[in-house]
Amino acid sequence: MSRKLLLEHINVPGINTLEVYRQKGGYRAVEKALKTLTPEEIVEEVKKSGLRGRGGAGFPTGMKWSFLAKPEGVARYLVCNADESEPGTFKDRYLMTHIPHALIEGMIVSSFALGAKVSYIYVRGEMMPQIRILEKAIAEAKAAGWLGKNILGTGYDLELYVQPGGGAYICGEETALLESLEGKRGNPRIKPPFPAIAGLYGCPTVVNNVESIAAVVPIINDGGDEYAKIGIGRSTGTKLISASGNLVKPGVYEIELGLPVEEFIYSDEYCGGIANGKRLKATVAGGSSVPILPANLTLKYANGEPRLMSYESLSEGGFATGTMMGSGGFIAFDEDQCIVRNTWNFSRFYHHESCGQCSPCREGTGWMEKVLHKIEHGHGSMEDVDLLWDIQRKIEGNTICPLGDAAAWPVASAIRHFRDEFEWHIKEPAKSQTQNYGIANYAVPIEKEPVTEEK
Amino acid sequence: MSDKVKVTIDGITVEVDNGTTILNAARQIGGDIVPPAMCYYSKLEGSGGKCRTCIVKVTKGSEKDPRPMPKLVASCRTTVMDGMEVLNITSPEVLEARAGVVEILLINHPLDCPVCDQAGECDLQNLGYEHGLQKTRYEFERRTFDRIDIGDKIQLHMNRCILCYRCVFTADQITNKRVHGILNRGDHSEISTYIQQAVDSDFSGNVIDVCPVGALTDKTFRFKNRVWFTKPVDAHRNCDHEKCNGKVTLWYKGEDVLRVTARKDQFGEVEEFICNTCRFDKKATSDWTIEHPTHIDDTSVIASNHYETLKPLPVIKPNAALQAANEIELHKTVKY
Numbered sequence: 041m042s043r044k045l046l047l048e049h050i051n052v053p054g055i056n057t058l059e060v061y062r063q064k065g066g067y068r069a070v071e072k073a074l075k076t077l078t079p080e081e082i083v084e085e086v087k088k089s090g091l092r093g094r095g096g097a098g099f100p101t102g103m104k105w106s107f108l109a110k111p112e113g114v115a116r117y118l119v120c121n122a123d124e125s126e127p128g129t130f131k132d133r134y135l136m137t138h139i140p141h142a143l144i145e146g147m148i149v150s151s152f153a154l155g156a157k158v159s160y161i162y163v164r165g166e167m168m169p170q171i172r173i174l175e176k177a178i179a180e181a182k183a184a185g186w187l188g189k190n191i192l193g194t195g196y197d198l199e200l201y202v203q204p205g206g207g208a209y210i211c212g213e214e215t216a217l218l219e220s221l222e223g224k225r226g227n228p229r230i231k232p233p234f235p236a237i238a239g240l241y242g243c244p245t246v247v248n249n250v251e252s253i254a255a256v257v258p259i260i261n262d263g264g265d266e267y268a269k270i271g272i273g274r275s276t277g278t279k280l281i282s283a284s285g286n287l288v289k290p291g292v293y294e295i296e297l298g299l300p301v302e303e304f305i306y307s308d309e310y311c312g313g314i315a316n317g318k319r320l321k322a323t324v325a326g327g328s329s330v331p332i333l334p335a336n337l338t339l340k341y342a343n344g345e346p347r348l349m350s351y352e353s354l355s356e357g358g359f360a361t362g363t364m365m366g367s368g369g370f371i372a373f374d375e376d377q378c379i380v381r382n383t384w385n386f387s388r389f390y391h392h393e394s395c396g397q398c399s400p401c402r403e404g405t406g407w408m409e410k411v412l413h414k415i416e417h418g419h420g421s422m423e424d425v426d427l428l429w430d431i432q433r434k435i436e437g438n439t440i441c442p443l444g445d446a447a448a449w450p451v452a453s454a455i456r457h458f459r460d461e462f463e464w465h466i467k468e469p470a471k472s473q474t475q476n477y478g479i480a481n482y483a484v485p486i487e488k489e490p491v492t493e494e495k
Numbered sequence: 496m497s498d499k500v501k502v503t504i505d506g507i508t509v510e511v512d513n514g515t516t517i518l519n520a521a522r523q524i525g526g527d528i529v530p531p532a533m534c535y536y537s538k539l540e541g542s543g544g545k546c547r548t549c550i551v552k553v554t555k556g557s558e559k560d561p562r563p564m565p566k567l568v569a570s571c572r573t574t575v576m577d578g579m580e581v582l583n584i585t586s587p588e589v590l591e592a593r594a595g596v597v598e599i600l601l602i603n604h605p606l607d608c609p610v611c612d613q614a615g616e617c618d619l620q621n622l623g624y625e626h627g628l629q630k631t632r633y634e635f636e637r638r639t640f641d642r643i644d645i646g647d648k649i650q651l652h653m654n655r656c657i658l659c660y661r662c663v664f665t666a667d668q669i670t671n672k673r674v675h676g677i678l679n680r681g682d683h684s685e686i687s688t689y690i691q692q693a694v695d696s697d698f699s700g701n702v703i704d705v706c707p708v709g710a711l712t713d714k715t716f717r718f719k720n721r722v723w724f725t726k727p728v729d730a731h732r733n734c735d736h737e738k739c740n741g742k743v744t745l746w747y748k749g750e751d752v753l754r755v756t757a758r759k760d761q762f763g764e765v766e767e768f769i770c771n772t773c774r775f776d777k778k779a780t781s782d783w784t785i786e787h788p789t790h791i792d793d794t795s796v797i798a799s800n801h802y803e804t805l806k807p808l809p810v811i812k813p814n815a816a817l818q819a820a821n822e823i824e825l826h827k828t829v830k831y
Contacts, residue, residue: 208680225677230544230572396658396677396684398545403599406682410635427632434595437566438547 042296042309043270045258045278046251050138056173058180061141067186069260073149074194077260082153086256088264090276095121095212095249096327096367097442098351101256107236108154109244117245118151118159119221120253123205123212125164126327127389128369131280132250134292136163136170139254140177144200146253148186149260151198154246158199161250162217165207174202209393213441214247215239216395227397228441249367251280272298275350279368285323286374288312297350301325302339304349305372318374321479322458325354326366328386329446331453332379333363334482344488359453375479379461380472383454384412390447401444404435408451415462418469425462429455458482500577504528504551505585517570517581518549522762528583529762531593531622533600533707534659535571537764542664543571546657547596548622552589555580567592590626597626602633603682604708605654613709615722618763619657638682645675646694648714648775649703653685656710662686662702669768670696686710697736700774704757704765715775716754722746725753727789732773732782739770744789745780752778758789 044050054060061067073082087102108116120143124132136143143161151159163171178200181187189197203221205211211220215229218240239245255277259267268276275297281304284290289312295304305320306313314320320335340346342361347353351365373382391409396402408431414420428451436448455462460480465472499510502520505528511520519537521529530551535543543549549571553564558578567589570581583589601623608614640653658677663686666674674696675688688694694702703711725746734741746754755774757765777783 210680230569391681394681396679396681397660398547399596399600399657400547402658402682402684403602407599407602407633407635430595431599434592434599438550438592438596440544440569 042294042299043278044294045267045270046135046139046142046254046280047292047294055139056137056141056177058141058177058184061139065261066141067145069145069257070148070186071192073152073260074192074196079153079155082149082256082260085259085264086153089259089267090264090271090274091252091255091259091267092275092351093249094251094255094279094368096126096329098365101248101252104236104248105150105154105246107234108246109237110155111244115158115241115243116154116156117240117243118147118154118156119214119217119240119245119247120147120159120161120250121212121214121217121247122161122163122167122170122250123209123217124250124367125166125209125212125393126329126367126369127386128284128324128371129282129327129367130284131282131292131368133167133170134282135250135254135280136167136174140170140173141181142254142257143174143250144177144181144186146256147200148191148198149256150246150248150253151200152196153256156246157197158201160221160240161200161202162211162221163202163204164212165205168204171202171204178202208395209389210395210441210443213443216441217247218245227395228443230440270296272348272350273352275352275365279349279365281349281368281370283311283370283372285370285372286315286318286377287372288315295349297348298353299349301347301349301354304370305339311370311372314372314374316374318376319479319483320372321375321377321482322373322379324369324371324373324450325363327369328371328389329442329449330364330366331359331362331449332382332457333361333453334457335479336482336484336486337361337457338363340486342486344486359449360456363453375483376476378416378476379454379458380412380416380465383451384409384416386450387412387447390443394443394447395441398438398440398444400435401439401447404431404444405447407431408435408447412451415465418465418473420462420466420469422463422466424466425455425459500575500579502575502577502579502581504581505583511575515575516543517551517553517568517573517575517579518543520575521570521581521583530570530583531618531625532571532762533618533622533657534661536661536664536705537762538768539661539664539668539705542659542661544569546600546659548593548600550589550592550596552582552586553579554582594626594628597622598628598632600657601627601631603637603654604657605637605639607655610718611655611709612712612717612722613655613706616763617709618707640685643687644714645688646699648700648771649694650712650714650717651686652710652712654710655708656686657708658684658686659707661705661707662711665702665705665768666694666696666699669698669701672696674699697770697772698738698768700771701757701765701768703774704759704768707763713754713774715778716746719753720748724748727791729758729786729789730783731786732777732784734770734773736770736772738768739773740767741769741773742767743769743773743783745783745785750780752780752783754778 049064083105091101092098210216211226213228216226220226235245304310323338324332355362387409391405394401394405432448432451435444461477530549532549533546550567551570555561557576643651674694678687725748728745730745732741745752757769
């Protein structure tokens with residue numbers, strides 16, 4: 041059994057109430073932080089812990105905090121990004137539903153560390169139950185004196201608000217989230233200036249993922265050094281992985297970073313293998329926007345070393361043979377899944393969710409979606425595959441926000457690794473409508489020797 | 496840091512004020528190295544960064560931090576640093592990316608230039624000639640919208656819109672109240688007013704001038720004439736509107752003033768915004784004091800019929816050496 045930090049008490053009945061949460065050691069971190077530590081010390085602890093942003097980019101949280109500008113007389117804000125809408129990711133929703141106080145406790149400590157007097161939790165609009173849960177939890181915490189004026193008699197004031205979003209994926213991008221929070225259209229801002237300099241209402245702002253903020257609680261309780269001992273290399277601590285797809289036991293798992301991918305998929309402690317005794321064909325390791333990998337590259341690097349669940353290990357091999365940690369939305373595909381259909385589905389999502397601000401993403405996502413629809417439905421031609429490659433290359437890196445990249449990568453990686461499946465759809469249009477391409481050679485184990493990958 | 500910084504664009508070094516964007520630094524140099532800008536408008540605060548046609552490559556960040564920038568950057572929103580080195584037309588990567596942006600901008604554009612009033616003075620048309628492919632690879636139905644009248648003087652033809660947001664910024668910043676914005680998202684987004692309310696403001700006509708394409712057109716001029724048959728003349732009048740200085744360009748066809756626009760500089764940006772009275776209501780020569788023919792520094796067809804340059808256009812003869820040098824470009828129709 042690996043260590044659980046966030047989900048330790050997840051199965052305790054009534055953990056969503058303040059009373060039970062408190063019995064299980066909740067709000068210790070607030071007491072410790074507010075009474076014995078200075079804000080600078082907390083930032084230092086988080087820096088020492090090596091905690092990396094859990095929302096997708098994996099930027100070190102402590103570093104992000106230390107970049108926050110601190111001009112005199114200007115308010116600072118902490119915004120929690122709970123606009124979790126990436127297909128395949130549902131860890132934050134799970135956390136907020138079951139242990140809302142973990143997030144609130146993390147918010148109090150983090151806000152204190154950043155000197156924020158008002159903090160927001162921006163929750164995705166579709167998550168109405170979670171919004172109610174959080175509001176109830178905040179009311180409980182406020183009644184018990186953990187929020188509001190003069191918390192624990194330390195003279196620190198904090199107001200915490202829950203803001204429902206309008207239901208747009210793009211509002212998970214931090215600057216779009218801030219625009220939306222200000223009541224405007226959720227268009228990403230052009231950086232610089234970064235939110236740490238001019239964010240919400242033009243004031244210095246830190247935007248953090250739900251899980252990152254919740255992870256501050258064990259860091260303060262046990263100390264940053266202790267947290268840094270868990271995990272491997274620069275990927276420290278534990279990470280929530282939302283596993284979905286053709287798995288025996290899909291769900292949210294807390295893993296110690298550095299767990300082998302093979303163990304995560306096949307061990308009974310975690311996903312328990314592929315459902316219905318089928319074979320693994322491909323995985324998307326970190327939510328829909330990271331590159332998709334065939335089974336053999338998921339389990340091993342191109343040189344045959346086992347791949348681990350960590351930021352570095354998943355991205356080993358770059359775009360050619362690697363993927364990314366992303367937000368931890370692990371999707372497994374068995375041998376009966378069609379990668380072309382899946383790619384089409386993903387690009388349909390990005391087409392729908394593009395904000396329409398900058399041209400490559402606005403027009404390009406729609407174009408990719410149409411070409412993929414054509415191929416998937418048996419009307420494609422060989423040039424279409426090259427065309428798709430060309431379109432994704434023109435989107436990637438040329439947009440204001442990372443949504444363009446997120447839309448381009450799944451298409452790029454699907455063509456890179458599953459090109460023969462695309463070509464099969466084109467060569468056998470009638471067949472492709474009734475049956476699947478199958479597992480082909482995607483699960484052929486990689487021998488432990490240097491293998492030259494195509495492209 | 497001193498007030499002046501040095502920046503090198505395509506090998507040409509220029510000294511500019513601190514805080515200048517790369518695009519404006521390039522405009523100070525002028526010529527071919529100025530990146531095209533479809534959405535940036537120097538008179539509108541916050542504009543730019545959206546169309547991505549002005550992307551450039553920064554090969555050296557600054558004197559202090561010489562690392563290159565990892566991605567191509569939008570030159571209209573990136574400020575120069577001392578010692579920065581930028582590649583625009585000398586970088587094949589930039590030209591390719593720009594051609595990609597142009598292609599992408601055109602996939603949902605109706606390409607109805609033969610019936611579009613903007614043809615001849617259209618930024619997208621110029622850009623398409625310069626960077627576009629001769630054939631589209633887009634084989635699907637283009638998105639379409641109905642034409643909307645916003646007010647009795649302006650028509651919105653959303654099909655042609657490239658969502659540069661210039662008119663939104665104009666409505667926000669030049670006029671008193673916010674009259675229109677963007678509805679929906681992605682490639683369904685459209686410029687619109689709230690529940691089709693008419694745009695009603697003294698300066699609303701300026702959205703026509705800032706529009707880089709033919710999405711917002713002057714209803715008093717629609718289908719009257721092609722712009723290259725009209726003769727532009729600078730004129731002024733004493734406008735009693737407090738914010739309008741009455742300096743305009745009149746577009747003549749014979750004796751008639753077909754339309755009135757604000758004066759535009761060499762980058763296609765208006766010098767001063769003008770009021771609706773000057774634009775729509777004063778269409779008689781007697782209303783105006785004529786100054787001189789407008790200097791048109793435009794490479795498009797609009798300059799060809801201009802009497803400022805009385806030299807006839809050179810007859811184009813095939814030049815074998817030139818064709819050999821440009822073989823790749825000429826073969827773009829068949830391959831690429």
